[in-house]
Amino acid sequence: LFTANNGTNGDEIWITDGTNGNSRLLKDINPGTGGSSAFLILSVKVGNRLIFSASNASSQIGGGFEIPTNSELWETDGTEAGTHIFKEIVPGATGSSPVVLPAFDFSAGTFTTALFQGNKFFFIATTPDKGAELWISDGSDAGTQMIKDINPNAKDGVTNSTYLYTTTAFYFSGDDGVHGSELWKSDGTADGTVMVADINPNADLQQTNSDVEFGMVLNNKIIFNANNGDNTADDLYRLEGTFSSLPLNLLDFTVISKNADANVAWTTLTEVNVKDFSVQRSDDGAHFVTIGTVGAAGNSTEKRGYRFTDVGIGNSNRDVVYYKLLINDKDGKSATSKIVSLRLKGAGEWAVKMVKNPVLSDINLLVTGVIEPVKVSVSDISGRAVNIKATVSGNGQITLSAANLVPGVYVLRAETSSDRKVIKFVKQ
Numbered sequence: 485l486f487t488a489n490n491g492t493n494g495d496e497i498w499i500t501d502g503t504n505g506n507s508r509l510l511k512d513i514n515p516g517t518g519g520s521s522a523f524l525i526l527s528v529k530v531g532n533r534l535i536f537s538a539s540n541a542s543s544q545i546g547g548g549f550e551i552p553t554n555s556e557l558w559e560t561d562g563t564e565a566g567t568h569i570f571k572e573i574v575p576g577a578t579g580s581s582p583v584v585l586p587a588f589d590f591s592a593g594t595f596t597t598a599l600f601q602g603n604k605f606f607f608i609a610t611t612p613d614k615g616a617e618l619w620i621s622d623g624s625d626a627g628t629q630m631i632k633d634i635n636p637n638a639k640d641g642v643t644n645s646t647y648l649y650t651t652t653a654f655y656f657s658g659d660d661g662v663h664g665s666e667l668w669k670s671d672g673t674a675d676g677t678v679m680v681a682d683i684n685p686n687a688d689l690q691q692t693n694s695d696v697e698f699g700m701v702l703n704n705k706i707i708f709n710a711n712n713g714d715n716t717a718d719d720l721y722r723l724e725g726t727f728s729s730l731p732l733n734l735l736d737f738t739v740i741s742k743n744a745d746a747n748v749a750w751t752t753l754t755e756v757n758v759k760d761f762s763v764q765r766s767d768d769g770a771h772f773v774t775i776g777t778v779g780a781a782g783n784s785t786e787k788r789g790y791r792f793t794d795v796g797i798g799n800s801n802r803d804v805v806y807y808k809l810l811i812n813d814k815d816g817k818s819a820t821s822k823i824v825s826l827r828l829k830g831a832g833e834w835a836v837k838m839v840k841n842p843v844l845s846d847i848n849l850l851v852t853g854v855i856e857p858v859k860v861s862v863s864d865i866s867g868r869a870v871n872i873k874a875t876v877s878g879n880g881q882i883t884l885s886a887a888n889l890v891p892g893v894y895v896l897r898a899e900t901s902s903d904r905k906v907i908k909f910v911k912q
Contacts, residue, residue, distance in 0.1 A: 485510070485534060485560065487522050494519020497538070499562060510560065511567040518542025522558070526584045528597045528605045530623035533559045535570055535605075537582045554579040557607070557621075557628070571621070571628045573609050580609040582619075585656075587649040598649070602735055602753030603885070604672060604845065606654050608642050616640040618656065620672045622845045627887035631670055632677040635661045648698040648706060650727045655680070655706065657696045664692030667710070667723075673844055673912075680723070684713040701727050735787070738878030739807050739826045740854075744798035746826055748807055749791050749878065755784040762810035763792045769806040769823060782814070802828050824880040827853060834858070835905070836898040839881070842910035847884040847896070851876050858898050860884070865893045886911055 488498045493509060494517050500507035513520035520538040527536035541554040554577050560567035573580035584607045586597040599605055603622050610616040614630065615638045621628035634641025635658075643665040647656040653676070658668030663682045670677035683694035695718065699707040706723035735751040748763055758780040764772040776792050797805060805828060809821040834853035851858060854876065862872040862884075870889060876882055876898075889911045898905040 485524055485562070487524055489519065492517065495521050497522040497524070497560065497567065510562070511564045513538050513558065513567070514540050514542055516542060521555070523584075526586060528584055528586045528599070530599065530603070530605070530621075533561050533566075533623065535559045535584065535621070535623065537584060539579065540569070541577055543577075553577055555581045557582050557584075571625060573619075574611055578612070580611060583608040583645055585645065585647050585654075598754045598756055600649060600654060600672065601846070602883075603887075606647070606656075606670070606672075608645065610640075613638055614641075616642050618642050618658070618670060618677065620670075622885075622887045624845075624887040626890065627845045631672060632674040634658050634668070634677070637661070643693075646696060646698050648701070648708075650701060650706070652727075655698060655723075659693075664694070665696070666694050667696050667708075683710045683721070686713045734809075734811075734821055735883050736881055737809060737821050737824055738851075738876075738880035738882070739824050740878035741798055741826060741828060744796050746794040746797045746805070746807070747791065747878070748794060749789065750809060750821070751787060751789045752781075752784070753787055755781050755788070757814050758782055759812045759814045761790060762812060763794075764808050764810055765794065765797075766806040766808075766823075767802060769825070772806075772808060774810070780811075798828050800828075804828065822881060824878075825852065826879060834900070834903070836860075836907070838896070838907050838909055841907075842912045843886050843889075844912055845885070845887045847872070847886050847909070849876075849882045849884070849896075849898075850880075851882060851898075852879050854879055854900070856900055858900055860896065860898050862886075862889075862894055862896050865895065867895075870894070 486498050487495050489495045493512050496512055496519055497510045499510040522536055522538040524536050527534050536558055537555055538558040539553055539555045543553050556572050556579050557570040559570040604620055607619050608616055609619045614633050617630050619630050639661055641658055643657050643659045653669040653671050655669045657665050659665045666682050667680040669680050684692050686692040694710040697709040704726045706727050708721050709718040710721050711718050735753050737750040739746055739748050760780050761778045762774045763776045765775045766772040778790050778792055781788055804825055806823050806825050808823045811819045837850045839848035839850055858876040860874045863869045872884055874884055891911050893910055896907045
């Protein structure tokens, strides 16, 4: 996919398979000579769709020139029929002028746009009553929403497009109308969208901007430029903590016993520059040894499943064993998953816990102590079933999409052949 101007349609979205005969206009989004200004440079792939900003109307200016208007989020699956508006945030001719903020990565000679938490991306949109604010989307209409009105009274809360993704948060330059343009972060929720530091605390609001410019994650630290107001020059800053960029998003990690074996399984939603996975086991949950290695896809934006069998562990006379993954990058770095326990003897009490409640777009469950499949279902508060069902066969964290649920109160049921757990939750 690319944009081009053939002298008749203006700047529009085109498609090619690399040959002259199969290079053509995909869709004339803005009919006429004005063009749609489809902004594919800042776009993001969600499943088999590309989401980008484009305009489907134009206005005349002096000299007979046309400029695109009504810029909104569009999507395409590479077909003309599948190229249409994704979300009209500001109805009418004005548009929200969205700016998609992809997580760019050029590792191992490939280009990818990893998704935050495996299925989300951030963007800036401007509305008449809120100004330019930070939004988030999981690729669905219901899951596309403004996160927080950072700067009230129709003032802009996002002051420029400098940003940086980590595995746990999105860092950006925000302005709450009090502290000026400063270092902010967001985890995709209103409560998790906060100012990190007031780097330039100048009392004069005209001089209080820190002008944050992000660099990179280096040795698990965020490196960036900012101005603390002591002079006109920017300084080099390091944000303390332990941070990781988005090399991989682990959807779930489970372990279940079968006969005398332990079947370890995990699923990734995105991988960037990942070399392999080391499966590690422990008797006490603290001291781990590697018992096997599974090769990774390396770079992927598709859902991928992996398995490993710990043969004969059920005959080891252990009561409980613990497992975790060591995720190894091609550049020598590594990260670890959460620890999952497996009871080998006895039928201890099983449990299911919701990791976060209220729910934004995903239901994250932590299942422990199961020795048989657990059926999970969701209904609304009146008892009417909704289209969320799963069968959990192992212990660990499970993720279920709730993006299509309308805001409200719901009931989650987790059932075995002899027991049931019920959790009431709120979908925001």
